Amino acid sequence: MPRYAMVIDLQRCVGCGSCSISCRNENNVSEGIYWSHKITETSGTFPNVRFHYIPTLCNHCTNPPCVRGCPTRAMHKLDNGITMHDPKKCIGCRYCMINCPYGVIYFNWKDGHSTWKSDNAVIPGVTGSPADEVRKVGGKGTPYYNPERNATLPDIRPKGVVEKCTFCDHRVIRGKLPRCVEACPADARVFGDLDDPNSHVNQLLGKFRPFRLKEAVGTEPAVYYIRDFSAAGYPRTKGGV
Amino acid sequence: MNKFYLWMGLISIGILLGLWTTFKVYTVGFTVYAKTDVLVWTLPLSAYIFFSLTSAGLAFVSSFPVVFGIQRYEVIEKRTVYLEIAVLMGSFVCLLLHLGAPLSVVYILFSPNPASPLWWLAVLYFVYFILLISAFWRIHTGKISKTLGTLIFIIAIFSSTTLGWLLGMTDARAALNASFFSFYFPLTGLASGMAALILFTMVYNKLSGQETTTEKRALFNEFSRLMGIIAGMVAVLFLWRTISGGISSTAVEYGAFKHMIGSIPYNIEFWLGLVIPTILMLLPKIRVTTSGKIVASFLLLVGMFAGRLEFVLSGVVRPLGQMAEGRPEIVGYMPTIYELFVVLFGFAVMLLIYSLGERFLKLEAAPE
Numbered sequence: 001m002p003r004y005a006m007v008i009d010l011q012r013c014v015g016c017g018s019c020s021i022s023c024r025n026e027n028n029v030s031e032g033i034y035w036s037h038k039i040t041e042t043s044g045t046f047p048n049v050r051f052h053y054i055p056t057l058c059n060h061c062t063n064p065p066c067v068r069g070c071p072t073r074a075m076h077k078l079d080n081g082i083t084m085h086d087p088k089k090c091i092g093c094r095y096c097m098i099n100c101p102y103g104v105i106y107f108n109w110k111d112g113h114s115t116w117k118s119d120n121a122v123i124p125g126v127t128g129s130p131a132d133e134v135r136k137v138g139g140k141g142t143p144y145y146n147p148e149r150n151a152t153l154p155d156i157r158p159k160g161v162v163e164k165c166t167f168c169d170h171r172v173i174r175g176k177l178p179r180c181v182e183a184c185p186a187d188a189r190v191f192g193d194l195d196d197p198n199s200h201v202n203q204l205l206g207k208f209r210p211f212r213l214k215e216a217v218g219t220e221p222a223v224y225y226i227r228d229f230s231a232a233g234y235p236r237t238k239g240g241v
Numbered sequence: 242m243n244k245f246y247l248w249m250g251l252i253s254i255g256i257l258l259g260l261w262t263t264f265k266v267y268t269v270g271f272t273v274y275a276k277t278d279v280l281v282w283t284l285p286l287s288a289y290i291f292f293s294l295t296s297a298g299l300a301f302v303s304s305f306p307v308v309f310g311i312q313r314y315e316v317i318e319k320r321t322v323y324l325e326i327a328v329l330m331g332s333f334v335c336l337l338l339h340l341g342a343p344l345s346v347v348y349i350l351f352s353p354n355p356a357s358p359l360w361w362l363a364v365l366y367f368v369y370f371i372l373l374i375s376a377f378w379r380i381h382t383g384k385i386s387k388t389l390g391t392l393i394f395i396i397a398i399f400s401s402t403t404l405g406w407l408l409g410m411t412d413a414r415a416a417l418n419a420s421f422f423s424f425y426f427p428l429t430g431l432a433s434g435m436a437a438l439i440l441f442t443m444v445y446n447k448l449s450g451q452e453t454t455t456e457k458r459a460l461f462n463e464f465s466r467l468m469g470i471i472a473g474m475v476a477v478l479f480l481w482r483t484i485s486g487g488i489s490s491t492a493v494e495y496g497a498f499k500h501m502i503g504s505i506p507y508n509i510e511f512w513l514g515l516v517i518p519t520i521l522m523l524l525p526k527i528r529v530t531t532s533g534k535i536v537a538s539f540l541l542l543v544g545m546f547a548g549r550l551e552f553v554l555s556g557v558v559r560p561l562g563q564m565a566e567g568r569p570e571i572v573g574y575m576p577t578i579y580e581l582f583v584v585l586f587g588f589a590v591m592l593l594i595y596s597l598g599e600r601f602l603k604l605e606a607a608p609e
Contacts, residue, residue: 032278034563037563037566038563038566039562039563039565039566040566056562056563065410065411065412065413068356068357068410069357069358069359069407069410069411070354070357070359071349071353071354071357071359071360071363072345072346072348072349072352072353072354072360073348073352073353073354074345074348074352088345088348089345089348089352090341090342090345091340091341091342091343091345091346091348091349092340092341092342092343092345093339093340093341093359094281094282094341095357095359095407097278097281098281098282098411098414098556098557099410099411099413100413100561100562101412101413101561101562102561102562102563103278103560103561103562103563103564103565104562104563106278107271107278107281107341108270108341109270109271109272109276110269110270110271110272111270158342159270159271159341160270160271160340160341160342161341161342162341213562214413214562217412217413218412
């Protein structure tokens with residue numbers, strides 16, 4: 001059984017957000033919920049400033065506090081290392097959200113895609129309503145509805161339960177890559193098996209010095225980051241006093 | 242008679258508002274609460290913690306005659322156990338309105354996870370409730386069961402300390418501060434349990450106009466002094482929590498708690514809930530008066546209620562990881578009217594059950 005992991009090359013990542021958009025389409029993710037997201041930071045003082053961009057998703061930790069704390073095993077580990085959730089068993093206590101150090105688990109505070117249910121046209125008589133748009137394309141709840149998501153998880157999750165990235169488990173079991181990996185135009189995301197010494201992820205982890213988010217918490221994330229992008233140069237100097 | 246029906250009418254308003262809130266929560270969604278992806282635990286959960294720890298505290302009090310053999314406390318045993326049941330029902334109401342999918346709790350049975358403190362809490366509370374009903378029935382029929390009383394005492398210790406474990410497991414939220422709460426919770430639970438018993442008994446005495454026996458007066462004077470001492474002990478621990486986590490710690494994770502130190506719930510907890518009741522109950526002239534006891538116990542309960550909210554917010558107001566994206570370092574919280582109705586619902590259910598017991602089940606009666 002493989003043990004899946006992802007390597008994100010920060011030098012290749014251009015921060016375009018394709019990962020987040022494709023994830024939303026693939027998994028029918030509602031507005032306000034981000035299975036794929038980012039952490040941005042600005043360092044330095046003007047005019048010496050720098051922008052940092054770190055793409056984020058569920059880390060599918062080897063030692064996941066969300067799984068340990070879930071009273072009904074709704075949050076659980078699959079044999080392939082993916083941290084999965086079962087909305088049927090979720091009691092909506094949100095203890096997993098409290099336990100997750102990365103803030104990647106979301107709660108459905110209301111029915112999914114509620115803005116698409118509106119029958120109010122933006123400009124009456126001129127534009128269609130959100131509900132018209134859904135009907136026009138034959139979607140279910142949202143115009144970008146993907147029925148394939150239903151293979152391992154309810155296509156649209158009900159209100160009152162949590163949800164998060166699943167490494168596109170429904171694609172992975174069919175031998176496909178997670179949608180964010182496939183959609184990345186810069187090939188900044190590399191997916192593979194940690195137990196295969198020749199996998200691309202292992203090649204990259206051996207070649208570069210990887211880091212993971214909040215390693216001190218001891219969760220052993222399966223999402224690794226390598227390299228960092230900076231086009232800046234500077235004249236050779238020893239500083240001064 | 243009229244006063245009783247007026248009281249029932251007031252309670253009914255609280256229950257109706259609670260039912261309306263329940264309807265809104267399960268039709269509109271949890272957006273009726275002031276919750277965001279950061280503020281995942283707020284007032285309904287803190288109210289649940291307040292009720293459940295008060296119930297555990299009452300269990301400690303009910304163990305005085307049964308477990309520790311202090312027989313003079315037998316005269317208040319029936320009211321104490323019944324109040325435990327009423328308070329526990331209040332906690333269940335708040336918990337149900339906190340859970341997103343309460344019907345799925347059956348999976349606690351069918352898909353158990355013993356590694357989860359939350360699973361243990363659910364099991365403990367289920368057993369606790371059954372034992373409480375059985376113990377009360379025994380007392381109502383005239384006998385105290387030592388076995389049931391001992392089991393209730395043990396479960397109250399486990400439930401209140403497991404609640405500490407529940408928060409202690411969250412390594413990512415240092416401000417919830419693990420091991421500290423495993424002993425802070427039972428102690429504060431005892432304080433609020435004692436306060437609840439004193440408040441309910443004193444108010445009942447005042448309203449019923451019944452003559453209190455000298456023996457019972459002496460018992461409650463002693464009991465009130467004990468409550469003052471416990472409140473003082475809690476105040477000392479509370480200060481140490483402030484010093485270690487809020488002043489001397491340099492860890493950024495404690496930023497949320499440092500923020501809460503200046504908050505309204507924090508100051509209500511410390512000044513109104515701990516300092517004033519301690520002073521009032523350590524002054525003999527005030528301690529022996531019914532009004533003094535009522536004011537001190539009421540303030541202590543108000544303080545404990547605020548304290549539960551303060552500590553829940555300490556854990557959540559600082560966004561973690563990607564949740565911090567586009568958000569301030571500390572997120573503000575103001576409860577919505579529906580969250581207040583949840584609390585009102587909890588109190589209304591508790592008061593309804595207690596008032597019916599007071600009227601029909603002779604809570605004054607001492608077991609054999």
